[in-house]
Amino acid sequence: MKFKVNHIIYAFLVAVVLQGCSRKKDTFINRNFHALGTKYNILYNGNISLERGKLSVNDAYTENFWELLPVERMQVNDDVFLPGETKNADFERAEEKAIKAIQKHGMNIDGKEKNPQIDEAYLLLGKARYYDQRFVPALAAFNNILNKYPTSDKINQVKIWREKANMRLDNNVGAIKKLKRLLEEEEIEGQDLADATATLAQAYINIKAKDSAIPLLGIAAENTKVKSEKARFHFIRGQLYNEFKEKDSANMEFDAIIEMHRQIPRAFYINAHLEKSYNFDPTEGDETMFQEYLTELEENRENRPFLDKIFYRIAEYHRNRASDSLAEVYYNKSLRKTTSDKYLRALNYETLGNMYFDRNVYKTAGAYYDSTMTAMTPNTKPYRIIKRKRENLDDVIYYEGIAKVNDSILYMISLPEDRQLAIYTEYAEELKQKALEEEKRKEKELQKQESRQNLALSSTQDKSSKVNLNPRGLPNEFTSKDAANSFYFYNTTTVAYGKNEFLKIWGDRRLQDNWRLSKKQTDIKTTGKQESVSEITGKEDQYNPQTYIASLPTDQTVLDSIAKERNFAYYQLGTIYKEKFNELLLSKSRFEDLLQNDPEERLILPSKYNLYKIYIELGLTRKAEAMKSDIVANYPDSRYAEILLNPQSELSKDENSPEVIYTNLYNKFENQNYAEVITEAEKQIKRLEGDDFVSKFEILKASARGRLYGFEEYKKGIDYIALTYPNSEEGKKAQELLQNAIPVLAKKEFIPDDNAKHFNVVYRFENDSDEDIDAFIKTLNEEIEEKITYFDLTTSKDLYDENTTFVVVHGLTSIQGASGFAQLLQSNEKDTRGRPIKPKITKEYFAISSPNYAIIQRHKNLNAYLKLE
Template identity: 25%
Template sequence: MQRLSIIIGFLIVTAGCSQFTNSPTSKAWHNTNAYFNSLIIARENMKEADKQLFTTREENYSALMPILLPMDSTKAQEVATNLKEVIEKTSLIAERHSNSKYLAEAYILLGKARMMKGDFINAIEVFKYVNTTTKDETGRHTALIWLMRAYTEQRDYEMALKVSEVIRTLDLNKTNTRDFYLTKAYLHQRTGEFATSAAIAEEALKLMSKNEQTARVHYAVGQMYDIINQSAKALPHYLAVPKNRPNYDMEFYAHLNALLDEAVVRRGSTAGVQENFKKMLTDRKNTDLKDKIFYTMGNLEARKENYPKAIEYYNASLRNSTGNSAQNAYTYLELAEIHYNKLLKYDLASLYYDSTITALPKNSPDYERISRRASSLSDFVTYQRVLTLEDSLQHLAAMNPAALEKTLETVIQQKEEEAQKAKEAAELAAKKNNNVAVDRLSDKDETFKRWALYDPVVIAKNKSDFQQIWGTRPLDDNWRRKDKEAGSISFKVERGVVGSEPAQANAPTRQEAEQQKADAAAKEMEAKKKELYTRIPTTPEKLVASQRKQEEAYYQLGKIYKFQFNEPQNAIATFRTLLAKFPQTVHEAEALYLLALMSENQETNPYRATLLSKHPASTYARQLLRGNASITSDTESKAHVVYTQAFNLYSNDSYQSALKMAEDGLITYTGTSIEDKFAMLRIILLAKTGQRDVYQQALNEFIQGYPSSNLMPKAKELMAVLDKK
């Protein structure tokens, strides 16, 4: 009987502790178990993961610093064990202690862990679940803030903004208010709204304590104010960085940027600022940071529009690089931007953009933009060189033979002089680099000296001296013996008998040697002139080919200005030049179309009228007409009637009449459902009437203008046949 009472009592206590009841006993039991068996462990693992990721982060202080550390699933693998523990322990709370007061916090930790691992879909579902089910207001607010963060990391900025609008109406506690401001500032920073982001981050800073994270936010806010050219607002944030326990690098960069902004705010002499930079250069602690100092000095000169001096400092930054490819990338980028935007030297800008892409990390926010610019500039420079080269060749072709002969000699001599100067400049640069390396070595330890047998400079000098005396000797025994001659100087040097032997009978005299040398130079010059002469368009066929290259170059340059550089005025000027120099160009219709689009008055501009009158059946003319077309059932019916009549004429071999009707129908019934049928019928009739060039152009336009047409396979088949021919 006593045993039965114990069992019954145990069952009553167990039933009272069920997670599906809300009795005080049950809540106390599940709160205790959830807290001590799971939540504390999950919290500590999440704290350790956050600390490790923050400590081991890799910052690029030359690029815009994100307000919050972006979630990186690859980087999170370093803390995979901690995240796994968080997921397991918080899942236990959800499964076994569902009536615990710690349930909301457990779910938030679970969602955060999943988000850090890159599982955004499940993380978002967890945060949504907490928002809709928990009665804990603080937990619900926290979940919404993390939901906004998840959408931001997923680049779904529209949804992130919608969540932020909901959070804005809630009564948040101090911690959630701070986190909301930081997350919203991060969101606007990601979308490029730097003024808004900086203003919101400033509100968050009022709620933050002194630590390295606060220093990061101050630094990021200062950078954003610099981007929008508000140096006066940026300066206080850079000055606040050292007050918040940053690492040395962050403090160093903040000091550099503060000096830069101070010079801008003063708007006067920058001599004092430059003196500070020079002091930093001589500070032994900054030996490995000289490239950053020179980079900032270049930025200061660029802001003053003193571009030659800025370029000088940027080059000094590259010379003093310690292998920091990220810093080099931004130095190359500044050089590229100056040459592209300010100096308009596109060929040099192209080279600097290429160097930027080589050194820039692929996860950089600017990588895609810079990559597109580099690709566009490469094409641009190629076509610019085509124009310059073909102009020069055509100018040479118009010369009389005597003038041409003299000009070719001058060109060859200039090229040889340029090559020699380039070689000397390269040797000088190599010598300077060697001296810099020696200087760096002596800077590190002025008393340090290499042993002669390990010193590469001494080895190279001694080797050169040996070869001047003995020639190139093999490394073997008895190398001094008389029959061991090597190189141009033999064993006789050792005995001092060089030059005492009788002259060879067949040796040339000095005058003959000079004549032979002159003959060889003349022969080489003739060969070079002959090679250049073959490139000059001296025949009508070569001249036409040269002009076609120019025509294509103008066309491509116009499109690059229009679509890639977004410079409509340069595009208009280039297309006008194309039409003026090549009135019969195959690109006339497209050039007129683009000029019409870039003109202010779309209805009355001359390019529109010319396009509609000269190329009424082209795709480009139809594009202009399509916007004004009013299609009704009656229009569709008439279009079918006209198409049937045109097709019947084609079937009866009346090709000219059918072509006229097809072209009229294509213009009149632009925008109807059978527009593509009119276009295809016209293509077939152009082939029948032997208009090869127009046929090829119409076929290309069809493929571009009707990508979803059912007749596309037919068009591609015709194009394949044309390519074979």
Template identity: 25%
Template sequence: MKKSIFFLVTCLFFVSCSTRKKSAGSPFMKGFYAYYNTLFNSKDALETELRSRDKAHVDNFYAPYIQLLTYDEQPMGADLQGSDMFSDDNAPGAFNGPGVPGSPGAPGMATNNRIAGSGASVLQISEAKALKAIANYSVMKSGEEKNKKIFDANILLAQSRIYQNKPLEALDGLNYIFANMRNDKRLPLARIYQGLAYSKMGDYYRAEEAFADLKQSSKLKKDHKKLLSLYYSEMLLMAGKKENAVSELEDAYAINKNRKLRSRIAFLRGQILASLGKNEEARESFVSAYRNANDFEFEVKSQIEIAKTYNGKNDDYEGAREYLEKISKKGTYASRKNEFYYGLGLMASRAGKKEEAKAFFAQSLKEKMSDPQIRGLNYYEIGRGFFEDSDYLAAGAYYDSALAVMTYQPSKILLQQQSENIKQVSANYYLIKKNDSILALVNMPEQDRIAYFNKYIDGIKAKEAQEELQRKRDERSKGFDGGDYSANSIFAGNTGGFQDFGDNKGGFYFANQSTVARGEASFRQLWGNRSLSDNWRTSARGSSIEDLRNEAMGLATAPDPRRLETAFYIEKIPVNREEILTLKKARDTATLGLGRMYETYFSDTPLATKTLYTLVDTNPEEETKLQALYSIFAFNYEKNPAAAERAKQMILAEFPYTSYAEFVKNPRDNTFTKSSEEVEKLYSTAFELYSDDKFEDSQKTIADALERYPKDALVPKFALLNAFNSGKTAGKEIMILQLEQIALNYAKTAEGEKAREMLNYLKSELSIEMTDESGNVTNPAQPVNAAPVEDASARPQAPARPDASTRTRQNETRTPRPRRNGNSSPQMNNTAIPPQEAVIR
């Protein structure tokens, strides 16, 4: 009975269907034509483009973050189930392709792949086909789109435009869905791509708004949740919300069961946690990435990242070191020994074991190269060790080697700048060292000189004896076969004698000049110019650095016949006073530059301060000393006021009538508060003293007021009145310096404006006539360091007494670096300057 009933129902169904004719314009037929004609071609073109990108892509593990989704995992249209990205098992040989366009580290979206015989790219064809499907097969009734395939067409349109880096245009197709397909059950997928388009535009606020609304939806399908978690986490990372991105990646890891995708999620999560300084959590995440990895490259890189998370303090360094050394010798991992030794070097460096770290990095360089970037990073780490020991020349040499082999461009750009800075520092450093050595010998007693050079000669003899012993050993070993028969040798397994690197098979390598030239260029790129010697990979580098040091110090590399005579060296010590002073001046100038470089290039304020104070203590020339003291104060007055105080007091004591002195008195912006009656009384007193020609008493009153009330609203008025006092007591030039400082410090105040007006007036006076008490001209031709002319109608007026309207004021300007005045003040001219004696420290 059941079979009979089923048969009858089936027959009735077909009969009923046949009674209704399907017209070509019906939604059913339109959907059929849309998919199996135009829409199919759009989807096929998009898949072709993504497969092409897959083949050209290699994961970049040196970028700050890897990308999550790979191009071969992108769902086409609304076909989430058709993608491998959400299956529990990966297809054999699945490729780790590039991520979502625009994600951190992802390549550019636009490509140059074009169809043969066509001027359009593959993505443009996919876009055009999607537009054609929408135009030809749309079925609009009562403001609703009835052809369900138009949803796929608009999603494909959005995808093709996003991959062309046109996210704004991609929103057009999605908006069509929101306006005309409001009841479609797949609408959340359109919202996901809407959020993706916003994130590609950099509009993270709208993107997060779209993703957050979807996250709270209870009707979201499981596949949609998986896709949302991936796009949402990447958007949060691009927006700089690392903590939220970590949380979202945890959800993504729990939802997605695909091992390959889980490995990428865990790896990215570990990178973010490491950047936040959460090493233990990052290590756990990298371990998860390693366990889920079905790709050899991911396994190795995960192990390296695990090594980077050890800080050597509370971690089991010894256990981790033994583990990495053990697995580096196992099976296929042995081909990546250089990378594992690099990881071991990083662990040792973080544990404070510098010598052990250096040995691991050197061992990594000896192993077969698997990745040029790793080789460059080894050179960089060794160079960084020399840099921390202030051996800048050696550091620069290793940095240059790193630049020659590194492949990751951002790292190369940063290292290039640092290498240039180190070269400038090295030039100053070795000039100082050389001149210091010479000056020390100048001041050394004769007997001490002889003892010093006798010790130096003994060292030369010992070195030459060792070199002679090594030469004899090399002579005895001549004739023995020292060929390289290891598995990595180019001669291993070659039955034809020499390996042919050219196009002609069986030819002699060195008979082909083009292949020889390529080989030499490749060798220089990896190793630089090396001399032929044993252990050339390491020993040549050490000797070349030694040669560079000797050259920087002015030491001859070729042996001199008189090198074993004490008199040979003593004769070279300068005795001419001018020559000695020239050496000292060059040393002092180089030391000033070196101190500034430490702060500017490396932000090493303590070392910069120490270097500059050492210069100040050697009693350099006045200009050099003032520049050094100013630099010390400028570097430290906010970071370390105690270190700046000594420089401040020395400037005030030794260079009181300079703009530097004005700067150290008021180095930063001040926000002035309401003035009190007591301060107003002090200002009135100072003003009356000025009016009574008691300029020194007025200055003392002002100095007392500024010391007691440094943030009062009348501080600018005090400064301006003090400038007038200086004009009367110290002269026009000192007054100009103080007015310039007022114009800079209080630019937005009435006093600042007044100072600028007075500067224009004073600087226009090329010469001023001096008069006696009767008004007679005493020296009409000589410019005078005096106050402005006594014509009351022409001279600028002193600042007036304060009133209620000037009791509160804000100063918002920043004090720039002051200028050094070229002319001395009258007081400095009257001071006897002692001659520079031969006491040179």
């Protein structure tokens, strides 16, 4: 009987379960069965996956405290994924669980959802898509809840998440409107209120209405229970207050973070301290206490992971107090700390570079700028600024090097012989002392090495006390009959013993032939004898002051050349400091030094004009007026005097300005007036000596000479520009041409016609003949238009050299077609009565491929080509 009762109960339970599995019947059992399965099975696991995914997103995100923090800790990437792909497996699993809950446990009966957990499933679905950065599908999930479950207890959360998705899609204005309506119409509190106000604050920040974000972040900080969020909101408020120059309010926010101490991530605690320290005003605060405050931050063991930033802050403090030496120490300390903060590394390198630049140590500054660029993102605006500055510094390093060396030589030449002897004697003694110190250092290093070897040997001997030595003093392993079974190189003790014995007898010798010979003693590092002072010094002339005195130039021509080179370097430095770095004081000193050194005539006037402009910008009115009077009085016909007397006229509109002259001359170049271009360019080069525009006229002249006289003349001109103007844009371009283009253009071998695709017919005219070339071209075009309809042909007039001009027909596709075309134009035609008509084109011609035509124009080797036909 009992057995039957159990069976009945079991059957009843099975019937109840089967009844509850149905999603089509709206019964108490059905609703609760599906609700419990959804909540405690599928959604539970889905939410675990979602939280795990959020943790991975947070771990992958690096806070950038150098910029305004975002309200939400999430990095949005621009990666594109194909349909079905996902960025994070945990979010994919959470989405799968949400979809499974909707599909397996949804109870949509008569248009209404009877399972109260389905809105939670859609919320999980939207969140998973949101964190997976698929914002449009996420928005669809949130809208589905709002449309189908308006009475859901999660409706406020859904509205907030919907607007977060809208903001990610750059719909900030719409998000602000709906969030404001939510806060006005609904009584929300707690975490929902914190999320709504924080989201609204981010929307205001996105549209640059940052003042509106501050009170909202305050509400969010008061209502959130998550300590890390509270710290973030306070920190953003502090950053915003700092932007509005409200330091006291900002410090209150940072103090609120500091009070939370170990309850929040350490990064917020340290950066709150640092941001507060930047607001310190030395005119109002106690500097001694502030220094102690920074020292405490540095010495706190818990702050070790953040020492890179702390060192940087201390360095900035010392630099602001003009303690550059201490600042440099701390900048380097910051660099030595291993850090993933590339922005901080770039700041350190750039600041050190600027410090060395200000001290005129340009080579070191350039090295720091190189390091700065390695820590920056390429092709960004800050990167391009540093790159341009570094490239400009190349010119400074080059010319400063010339000026320094030549100044030194000229200074030494100007001294009396006894003073020269005293200086070089002191220099030689310094070299000798350094050599002795280096030798002592090497000797100590050798002694340390020997002591280490002896220590290793004694240790080896202690460990090998059981090793028996044969009468020759070698271990028995060397002579054992069982050596074949135990080769001595396999015994580390024996090998160590053998190495030390070799070093004792022979020293450390190179692996080479005849290593035993006595003349190989120079290779021994550990010898019994110590080298004498004379052996240490080696070449005596290196330490003889007369050697250096004898190397000084005495020929006046050489000295003049050195002075000329030094003066040109001063001029270039003055121009570079003024135009490229806006370092007016440095530029002023270089131009003034130049004018005191009896410079070439071509450098005097532009230097004085540059000094006049610098004096004006520096407010040195009296000096500016004196320089203006000097230029007007001594150079009345110069363009600089004209500018000074008539400052209202713009140089770019002056018909005598280099810009206008160059433009007109370039137009003549385009019209193939090469001889006129060469003559006028030479005239302007002489007139504008020392002006930046000279190199432009030089390259125009070189191009014109190349077109008129051929490749060799062009190469000669380009080579001259590269050597004479190495730091101008034209000089650098010339250097590139010499390296890349000139070797290719130098080839003068004609290519076979089979390798060409385009061909020309060329008619040759002598420039001193009476033939009307323009009339011929007109007739030629008429004939082509009338007789040739199956080719798209064009004509041109090309100057070949001073005596020859070509009329060229372009657009033919084979050498036979080119010849056939010319013959067709020269063939006799008949009129309506059958009488022959004399052809209009009877000029001799030759056919040539386009590549070979370029070669004859480049190398002026027409005769060589005609001999091939």
